[in-house]
Amino acid sequence: MIELAGLTKRYGEKVAVNNLTFTVRPGIVTGFLGPNGAGKSTTMRMMLGLDRPTSGDVRIDGKHYDQLKDPLSYIGALLDAKAMHGGRSAYNHLLCLAQSNGIPTKRVHEVLDTVGLTAVAKKKAKGFSLGMGQRLGIAGALLGDPRILMFDEPVNGLDPEGIHWIRNLMKSLAAQGRTVFVSSHLMSEMALTADHLVVIGQGRLLADTSMADFIAQNSRSYVRIRTPQRERLLDVLHAAGVTVVETGNGTLEVDGGKSEQIGELAAQHQIVLHELSPQQASLEEAFMQLTAESVEYHAHSDAPSEPQPAWGDAWKGK
Amino acid sequence: MAATQVIRSEWTKIRSVASTVWTLSLAVVVTIGLGILISALSKNEFDNMSRKDQLSFDPTFISFAGMSLGQLAMIVFGVLVVSNEYSTGMIRTSLAAVPQRGTFLASKIAVATGLCLVVGLVTSFVTFFLGQAMLGSHRAEIGDPGVLRAVIGGGVYMTLIAMFSMGVAAMLRSPMLSLGILMPFFFLISNILGNVSATKKVGRFLPDQAGSKIMQVVTPIDDDSPYGPWGGLGIMALWVAAALIGAYVLLKKRDA
Numbered sequence: 107m108i109e110l111a112g113l114t115k116r117y118g119e120k121v122a123v124n125n126l127t128f129t130v131r132p133g134i135v136t137g138f139l140g141p142n143g144a145g146k147s148t149t150m151r152m153m154l155g156l157d158r159p160t161s162g163d164v165r166i167d168g169k170h171y172d173q174l175k176d177p178l179s180y181i182g183a184l185l186d187a188k189a190m191h192g193g194r195s196a197y198n199h200l201l202c203l204a205q206s207n208g209i210p211t212k213r214v215h216e217v218l219d220t221v222g223l224t225a226v227a228k229k230k231a232k233g234f235s236l237g238m239g240q241r242l243g244i245a246g247a248l249l250g251d252p253r254i255l256m257f258d259e260p261v262n263g264l265d266p267e268g269i270h271w272i273r274n275l276m277k278s279l280a281a282q283g284r285t286v287f288v289s290s291h292l293m294s295e296m297a298l299t300a301d302h303l304v305v306i307g308q309g310r311l312l313a314d315t316s317m318a319d320f321i322a323q324n325s326r327s328y329v330r331i332r333t334p335q336r337e338r339l340l341d342v343l344h345a346a347g348v349t350v351v352e353t354g355n356g357t358l359e360v361d362g363g364k365s366e367q368i369g370e371l372a373a374q375h376q377i378v379l380h381e382l383s384p385q386q387a388s389l390e391e392a393f394m395q396l397t398a399e400s401v402e403y404h405a406h407s408d409a410p411s412e413p414q415p416a417w418g419d420a421w422k423g424k
Numbered sequence: 425m426a427a428t429q430v431i432r433s434e435w436t437k438i439r440s441v442a443s444t445v446w447t448l449s450l451a452v453v454v455t456i457g458l459g460i461l462i463s464a465l466s467k468n469e470f471d472n473m474s475r476k477d478q479l480s481f482d483p484t485f486i487s488f489a490g491m492s493l494g495q496l497a498m499i500v501f502g503v504l505v506v507s508n509e510y511s512t513g514m515i516r517t518s519l520a521a522v523p524q525r526g527t528f529l530a531s532k533i534a535v536a537t538g539l540c541l542v543v544g545l546v547t548s549f550v551t552f553f554l555g556q557a558m559l560g561s562h563r564a565e566i567g568d569p570g571v572l573r574a575v576i577g578g579g580v581y582m583t584l585i586a587m588f589s590m591g592v593a594a595m596l597r598s599p600m601l602s603l604g605i606l607m608p609f610f611f612l613i614s615n616i617l618g619n620v621s622a623t624k625k626v627g628r629f630l631p632d633q634a635g636s637k638i639m640q641v642v643t644p645i646d647d648d649s650p651y652g653p654w655g656g657l658g659i660m661a662l663w664v665a666a667a668l669i670g671a672y673v674l675l676k677k678r679d680a
């Protein structure tokens with residue numbers, strides 16, 4: 107369990123993390139979501155005692171990080187896959203971490219095996235691909251067999267196979283009753299792995315909710331209908347008091363989860379349906395709406411106001 | 425957190441990177457090689473020296489002449505041992521594993537210092553005996569007054585130079601910045617300050633100028649320094665202590 111109470115980090119005038127209070131509970135995957143620059147990594151560094159909070163408090167199983175005896179056996183973290191000496195072999199990297207926390211050497215071989223790096227254990231880390239570096243970082247996190255695991259953007263830059271592996275790993279760790287805390291800036295990624303969701307923007311807490319509640323609250327669900335008897339169906343639905351939205355491409359949309367009702371109405375009136383499908387608006391949209399005001403770096407999507415003359419136009423006209 | 429665990433961990437770190445081997449080997453080879461060369465040249469030049477120079481001829485000190493260059497490799501070793509943590513990002517992994525920053529820094533410096541002392545003493549004894557062999561009839565014996573002190577002192581001097589570099593590197597964090605300051609300082613600036621008469625009185629309190637006094641057996645005739653061999657080593661130790669205290673205070677205070 108990780109408890110944050112009023113956690114704040116200020117760099118001069120800039121507030122990177124603003125009065126965060128939430129709890130990360132065991133047995134589930136908690137997603138930590140926010141746009142780039144929202145303060146996710148700073149928060150995670152404070153959890154590990156690397157950065158000092160300006161005010162507020164983080165406790166790991168009720169203790170401050172530096173009060174933990176052999177911290178790797180309480181909490182394992184992957185912050186940055188490149189946070190290792192490239193000239194050291196994977197085995198020696200893990201060995202020096204293990205020794206510092208009194209973890210037996212045999213455990214080094216076990217975690218190398220878990221992440222599939224046994225074959226390259228004696229190779230220097232600087233020759234590793236991003237995915238291999240990520241695996242080595244995860245091996246370091248698993249080393250002390252900790253009850254709490256923390257991953258900062260673990261799927262960044264990984265290939266689909268690597269992403270799949272990490273998702274399954276996180277789920278299986280949570281299923282073993284461990285606390286799993288994982289950050290991401292991708293809602294779609296969280297929707298696949300997280301049971302609980304903590305959303306921050308510009309360092310402030312925007313949401314602390316279960317994934318199911320977040321989906322229920324934030325995603326618009328509707329029924330999409332296609333029919334060759336459009337006018338008749340519109341009349342029938344109108345008579346039944348159902349609000350229908352006509353979309354441009356000839357389909358109809360009805361807000362709310364009423365596909366049964368619409369299907370029955372159509373059957374009663376013998377209307378042919380080509381499609382009757384419940385739909386969910388993407389969670390990505392819901393997330394973007396939630397964080398819209400707190401995105402630090404807005405990209406301007408407007409097209410240039412005037413088309414630029416093609417090169418050479420100026421003298422062609424002469 | 426048991427300190428012995430952290431010391432074992434730091435030993436694994438230090439022995440598992442190539443820079444340890446090549447910086448220390450370079451320190452050994454340069455110090456001994458240059459010591460032999462200069463000893464051999466001094467023997468041939470002895471008869472051409474002035475009476476004054478002949479009287480203050482210090483065969484022990486001559487055999488340590490290679491240390492002026494060899495110490496630069498010790499500086500590189502000291503800087504890399506510490507700043508590698510920062511330049512690679514390893515420091516965050518290290519401090520997450522050992523959040524007691526004082527224990528972390530002390531263990532790292534203790535392990536590196538122990539290794540330096542072994543390498544330094546071996547180098548010092550080898551360069552002394554080979555240097556004396558080159559000097560022939562002008563040689564000093566290990567049993568002569570002050571000689572054993574000077575030879576052991578040579579190894580201690582190399583160790584203290586490396587420790588000072590570790591402290592500076594821990595304060596500055598960047599290997600390039602640390603080397604960029606320490607190398608020209610010890611190779612050029614300290615020598616200039618120590619030899620120009622206007623700055624000589626200040627220059628002789630610099631760590632290398634004061635510390636190298638421990639390797640002198642014969643005091644030069646015009647020597648007026650206010651400290652003896654042990655006093656000089658003490659001044660150098662104070663510099664080292666100051667650098668290490670600064671390193672500890674900053675490491676405690678700063679975000680990793």
